[in-house]
Amino acid sequence: MVQLGPVPDLSGAIDKCAGCPIRHRAVCSYSSPAELQKLESAKFYRNYDAGQVIAAEGEVTRSLGSVVTGVVALNRTLEDGRRQMVGLMFASDFIGRPLRRTVPFEASAVTDVRMCLFHRSQFEQILGDSPSLERRLLELTLDELDAARDWMLLLGRKTARERLASFLMILTIRQANLDKMTAQSGQVLALPLTREAIAEYLGLTIETVSRQFTALRKDGVIDLPDRRSVRIADLARLQSAAGLDQGDEQFHALS
């Protein structure tokens, strides 16, 4: 089902940073042309199929880099198999920790994924004399920490309904921002995650996620045109179902 190990697909290794779709938001977005030159010669691309494991839990990783397209999930697992997602990375997000040998979680491709990668030692070397790279990495890490803290509130205190509504709100706002629009009722979301992945994100079971989808639909908050899309029928009610009324900071900080 799930294929292990990276596929050494080097197609597109000749791509230029200049035309890169994540050029203005990724870790390299503050880099000068000179720095970009160094990064450009060090980088390489790799593609992963949906479901593929990018890095196993505890594995010694030799490379790290940015998501160019697609969605990557980070998961932690208990011995008995209980799994909790601890990170969900979209285009321009940076995966892999400089200054650390291993990753304490599993990274897997949720959709087909294209990564822009560096060998760790090489990246750390460039990082060492590139303050702009380091500054951007610090910013990205702070953003992730904020997201993790919102997520902790969700996991620790919210009901199943609030969790699912929060998740849909996050996706809605994110997509609206990407489309340079404001979120609004009628908006249609393409869900990149399976029910199982959503359950892992929310700290619930698949069954509960499914029931809450049904409940939100019956309440007229959302429509479910098909299994992989959601139409936001009533954004205001979705937001209040998420346990956050307007004016809350969370949904402004999602870049």
Place this chain on the structure above:
Amino acid sequence: MVQLGPVPDLSGAIDKCAGCPIRHRAVCSYSSPAELQKLESAKFYRNYDAGQVIAAEGEVTRSLGSVVTGVVALNRTLEDGRRQMVGLMFASDFIGRPLRRTVPFEASAVTDVRMCLFHRSQFEQILGDSPSLERRLLELTLDELDAARDWMLLLGRKTARERLASFLMILTIRQANLDKMTAQSGQVLALPLTREAIAEYLGLTIETVSRQFTALRKDGVIDLPDRRSVRIADLARLQSAAGLDQGDEQFHALS
């Protein structure tokens, strides 16, 4: 009950960095003597009483800095009052986000606390031309992100018993490291947190925390000499009660 606002206690503003107890672990630990000079002239100390709010949720903060002594909790709150702790900071941990105007959580002193602070604008300026400061801040932020992810696993998937055992393990290892020892059975912990704060940390109610303390005691895993201390009667069983067997990465990464 809880006193709002910072107490302008400037006692000890003349302290030198050289003799600082957190000199070798805080954000300044990589700084050269020249950089330290700049930091030294910009810093100031402030003390807070146990229970005092250091920064309110959403407040525009004008300063940020390191915990010198004591323990600080970061909490997020839902409209209806449900609270979840999202950060627990000890000596040498850094609080406050450079490059951000507001904090999205409440910071409050769990014990009496002493902070080494900087005005935000001044700190950001120094940060701008001090790669060693920025490097250390990145490391500290990455460490916090790791801790946040472990915490998410706890909140999303662990039982009440596992949560409390995990919390006690974390405190045990942290204290052992501070004492330059290895954690072991017989070790006695001074709990800095009330039952309420522990419940906020663990995403549980006070009652459940109390019941789990009793259960662990009855099972011979811990002793409770008094309400604010715990004796680790059987470290191995505590560890397995935490849902992590030996060899797990988590308890090595706690600095």
Place this chain on the structure above:
DNA sequence: CGATATTTTGACCCGGCTCAACCCAAGTGG
């Protein structure tokens, strides 16, 4: 069109929450 995986729905159960009472130590004032 089977065959397999994903999702939904149903029935039942249980761990942790709620509500309430009680305990205990540390003030506090008469």
Place this chain on the structure above:
DNA sequence: CCACTTGGGTTGAGCCGGGTCAAAATATCG
């Protein structure tokens, strides 16, 4: 010195939201 208060902690009884187990419904794919 003692009655009373106050705040934190513990314990008990009962309930309920979300988990578990099972089966049906609905994709998806050779």
